[in-house]
Every structure is written in structure tokens, then in C-alpha cells.
Amino acid sequence: MSDSYYDAADLSKFGDMGEFAPELARKFFGWYGAVFEEGALTEREKALIGLAVAHAVQCPYCIDALTEACLEKGSDPEQMTEAVHVAVAIRGGASLVHGVQMKNSLKRLGM
């Protein structure tokens, strides 16, 4: 067992999550695969969204997997970097918008 909480080799063991709950895993992986199939959005667009979300939730496994998926669906590094900035903007904006709450408190507490 690795001393690290995150080990790149663990990504390939993701499928083993079905070991103690096979039916739930079957449902999850089936649904997961269907989510990324072409629909109203293309597979490439979905992979870019996935990449952005992977950064928002800061999952290193997801970042590795979605980087490869984005390349294999035809995105280029510029498009992928812009997708990451979208995640960053929302995360940053989510923090900043809480400044309104700070201002409300200031107003309540101040003179």
C-alpha cells in the first residue's frame, strides 16, 4: 500500500468498486458511460465539462482521465485550458459573491 493518499495506479482499480456492491457499481458505471455518450452535447463537449468539473472538485484521478478523454475526443490544450479557467472563474466567483454576506454583516455590525 502506498504512503500517499493519492496513487495514480489506483485509477485503474476504479472498476473494483463493484467488489462489495456489484449491482450498485453496475448501475453507476452503466449510467456514467451513458452520460458521456453523444446526445444534445457532443462527446467532446461533455469531456470538456468533465475536465472543468474535475478541477472544481479537485480530483486528481478525474483530471488524468478527463485530460486523456479530452485529447481523444479532439480538444486541444487551448480549449482545455479555457475549460479549466471556467471552473476557476466559478470557484473564484463563488467565493467572491460571499463577500456580499460579509458586507451585510459589516452593515449590521458597523456604525
Add this chain to the structure above:
Amino acid sequence: MRRPLPTLQRRGSALSVPGVQLEVLSGLGLRQGFHEALQGADLFPLHALGITVLQVNVGKKCNQTCKHCHVDAGPDRTEVMPDAVVDQVLAVLEGTDIPTLDITGGAPELHPRFREMVSRARDLGRHVMDRCNLTILLAPRFQDLPEFLAEHQVEVVASLPHYNQGQTDAQRGEGTFGESLEALRKLNGLGYGRDGSGLLLNLVTNPVGAFLPARQDALERDWKREMERRHGIVFNNLYTITNMPISRFLEYLQESGNLELYMDRLVAAFNPQAAQAVMCRYTLSVGWDGSLFDCDFNQMLALSVNHGAPRTIFDFDLEALKRREIVIGPHCFGCTAGQGSSCGGAVAE
């Protein structure tokens, strides 16, 4: 200004020797051999089903040295198809009903008899394809070539890894992207790629790195939109081609530490439907010296046709060649992964 890199051969790399490449690939300990994969798909031994494309590699000389090139082509290469072989290729075309002549290289246009081969094949009523690197169309002696190709209704199959500069120049050399767009605009100006013109302009994209190509149909939609929106360029079809783990791409895989992972990906993505439709089953490849091969990749690995089939264009025997057993190796996984890969792009769903 493009700055071509030295070829493997010029650098004296061990990988310039086909046998060394095969040793590297066979030493990887893949989870299954290609013959086992074919056995599992009930396709072993693999046989040709006919010859609808005569693909002629007229030489290894090129004005570019792309990082992924399976030919190890470049300006320093001197192999050029001699007159006797050119004459025999044309004689074979004349003596058979093979419908398509696919001319490749190197930059095939650099061959001194390129235009004659095109003209004579067209006079015989054959479809002719020029595998064009685009930048050659801007070289001083070749600026009238687009008009020549249009006049002879030659299908242009042009390499362009991406619709952005960074990706294209990373694979094909600095400055290539701008020159490629200029050449494409010239071709569009002659009607190439435009509906109703009868002038086919197909683009070929290889992944810029150690990953598989995207789905061809989805990528083509993106490319048509982006090439027109960004660059005002139109084309007919986009072909996705998997990078073959040989020659300069093999060197890249080794140096970047991606070789095992890439080969694992190819093997894991083996698609029986793609194996059923691989291009070697309907193509015959001719080397610059007249040797015969099942495909251009086998040609670069010096794996000539075998199993009793005639081995040179001078011994051409259509009946013996069109049902020949295909020579296979671990590199063949490159043509059977995912949607499959061929000189005409994906071959399966």
C-alpha cells in the same frame, strides 16, 4: 520559416533500422499478440480480399520532418523510385483494372516523374490520390502544381493534425501551419473541397501525442465548423489516423516514457470490426525499389509480402497477390484500435 529536423537515419539512431524497431515492439510483453487477437476474431490467418488500391511510395525525400513520420522521411533522404520501377508500376496499372493509384512518399510531388505518373494513370481512367503535405505546394518549383492537380482531377489527401497553429507546428515543424493554410486556400480557390466541383480535398489528422484519435464523424463536424470559422477553409472529409508505433513516433514514445501505456491502449482497444476492414486486405503497397508490401507501415519495417506471394512489382501476379496472406506484427494493433485506422481514416463504428 520552417526548420526541418534531421531524420533518424541522419542522426544514426538505432531506430532507423527496421529490425531494431521490431525488436523493441516484440520485447514489450503485450497481453496478447496480434495473431491471438485475430484468432479471437476468427480472422487468422488474415487474407487480402482483392486489390482496389495500388499505393506507390515513390521515395523518402520530403521537405518536412514531422515528429510522428512512419517513413522517417526528410530532406536528407535520397531514396527515389527509379525509372524502371515507375515504368513497371504504370505497366501493371495498364495490365489490370485496379481502380485507384495512391501516390505517397516522402513528399511524392518531389519525384521527377510525379506528373507523368498522374497523367498516365488518369489517361487509363484511374482515380489518382496525392498524399500531400501541403507546404510542398508553396515551394518554388511547385507553385503551378495545384492547377495541375485540379486539371487532372486528382484527389488531394492533405495532412493537417489540427486546426490550430500550436498543435500543427508541434508535430510538423515551426511555420508549417501558416504555409498549410496558404496552400489550402489556394486549393479552395481552384474549387477543391467545394461542393459540386468534383475536386476532392480530404484532410488527415493524426493525434499530436500518445493518445488515440477522436471519433472521425464527430471530429469532422468540429473541424468543418472551425476551419471555416477560423480560417475560411472548406474541405470534403476528415480522416483520423492512429499514429503507428514505428519509426519517429516510436522514438517519441520511448523518449516520453509512453511506449508501454500507448501499446496497452492499442491492444485494449482492439476492435474485431476494424480488423475485418483493415486496408491491407484491399491495398497493395509498392516500395521505391519495386518491392511489394501489404501496407506502407510494413514497407517501413521491411516486412515484404510473404507466404508465397510475388515480392516485387516485376513479378506482379494479380491472382497470387489478391488473395495473399497478410504479414502481421505487433504494430498492426495501430490499425485495429477503436474505430480502426487506414489511409482512408476510420474503418469501423
